[in-house]
Amino acid sequence: NPAPDATLYVPQATVREVALHVQQLHKLRSGGRTRRYEVLLRARSHPESDSMGDTVAQMLASQGTTSTMDRYITGELITWLAAHTGVWEREPASFSVNIALTTLTDDQFLSFVANNLAESRVSPEIIGFEVPERAFVEHHAFAERFVKRCEQLGCFIVLDDFSLHSDALPFLASPAVRLVKIDAKLTSAALKEKLPQAVVIAISQAAKVLGVHCVAKRVDTQVGRQWLSAIGIDFAQGFLLEKPQPLEDLALPGRQAALSP
Numbered sequence: 001n002p003a004p005d006a007t008l009y010v011p012q013a014t015v016r017e018v019a020l021h022v023q024q025l026h027k028l029r030s031g032g033r034t035r036r037y038e039v040l041l042r043a044r045s046h047p048e049s050d051s052m053g054d055t056v057a058q059m060l061a062s063q064g065t066t067s068t069m070d071r072y073i074t075g076e077l078i079t080w081l082a083a084h085t086g087v088w089e090r091e092p093a094s095f096s097v098n099i100a101l102t103t104l105t106d107d108q109f110l111s112f113v114a115n116n117l118a119e120s121r122v123s124p125e126i127i128g129f130e131v132p133e134r135a136f137v138e139h140h141a142f143a144e145r146f147v148k149r150c151e152q153l154g155c156f157i158v159l160d161d162f163s164l165h166s167d168a169l170p171f172l173a174s175p176a177v178r179l180v181k182i183d184a185k186l187t188s189a190a191l192k193e194k195l196p197q198a199v200v201i202a203i204s205q206a207a208k209v210l211g212v213h214c215v216a217k218r219v220d221t222q223v224g225r226q227w228l229s230a231i232g233i234d235f236a237q238g239f240l241l242e243k244p245q246p247l248e249d250l251a252l253p254g255r256q257a258a259l260s261p
Contacts, residue, residue, distance in 0.1 A: 019044050020076055021244040022095070025215055025235040028228060034092040036179070036235065038130070040244050041073050067103035075116050077247070078127065082120035084251045096128035096158045096179075101135050104142040110149050117153075124154035128178065132160045136168040143171070151176045158215075164203055172210050179235075180207050184218040191224055204232050 022037040074097050081088060081095070088094075103109050117124050129150065135143045136159075150157055156178040159168065163183045171177060182203055189196035207214040216228045219238035228236055 018042065020073065020080065020247040022247050022250065023237060023244040024242050025237050026241045028216075028225070028233055028236050034094055037093065037095050038237065039073060039077055039095050039097045039247070041069065042244065067100065067106040067109045070097065070099045070103045071109065071112050073097050074113055074127070078113075078116045078120050078122050080247060081122045081126070087250050088123075088126050092126075094126045094128060094156070094178075096130050096156075098130045098160070101132070101139060104131070104135055104139050104146050110146070110153060113155070114153055125156070128156035128158055130158040130160040130181070133162050133165055133168045133183070136171055137165055140167060147171055147174050147176055162203060164199055164206075172206070172212060177212055179213045179215055181215040181217050181237075182233075184216075187216050187224065187228065188218070191227065200233075201231050207234075208232065 018041055021040045021042045023040060025036040025038070077095055077097065099109075113127070114124075116122075117127070129146075131143060131146065147157055151174060155176070157171075157174065157176045158179045158181060159171065159177055160181045161183045162168065162180045163186055172180070180203065182200060186196050186200055190200045191197075204214050213234045214232075215235040215237060216224075216233050217237050219225050219228065219236040220240045222240070225236055225240065
């Protein structure tokens with residue numbers, strides 16, 4: 001049975017203010033059918049803005065748990081996927097949610113996720129969590145527990161803002177870690193300097209050996225995209241390739257027809 005606080009109530013005023021968006025990771029190399037999306041929460045009035053705004057943040061924070069926003073995003077995502085199974089059953093897809101460092105310390109967050117998955121009958125394999133590298137440095141024990149519980153639950157991990165830090169390296173061996181997103185500052189500097197270039201190439205090669213996909217973030221030039229493709233990076237993400245779009249757009253008839261065999 002779920003713990004008493006493995007539930008979430010969000011005021012309707014908040015629901016009307018926000019909407020889930022997704023940004024697709026674009027393939028730089030051929031192979032694999034899975035479409036991969038990062039899930040983002042946006043204010044309906046300003047969907048192009050990275051900031052949620054103080055009003056929405058305060059309403060979510062009023063719930064009293066450090067992981068309220070992450071619970072809301074994950075719960076809404078699972079509910080939507082349960083109602084639109086064609087989006088991920090016809091052709092494989094996966095969806096990852098960024099989690100805050102404080103969510104790692106919330107004992108009931110993954111209980112909340114497990115409860116939602118069980119009720120909705122959505123496969124845990126298509127749900128993932130993006131954990132920043134600094135979590136493995138600053139909150140090592142909590143991050144380790146989170147990864148192990150994801151292994152048990154069947155959800156995947158994206159190691160975000162990766163820079164080859166020694167404290168995070170052991171986690172690349174976890175079967176739950178499916179993707180590594182390179183720190184955008186590294187990939188940007190790699191186009192100008194040799195040392196960051198060497199680090200990016202090292203991350204790419206290490207990921208290949210371990211069978212983990214490698215992602216470059218905030219790709220905003222064709223030159224950068226071409227170089228990343230040349231060194232073997234698997235995916236690129238950025239406004240150059242695709243702006244975030246409403247999650248609900250994935251269920252539009254045109255998008256569904258495009259996914260048909």
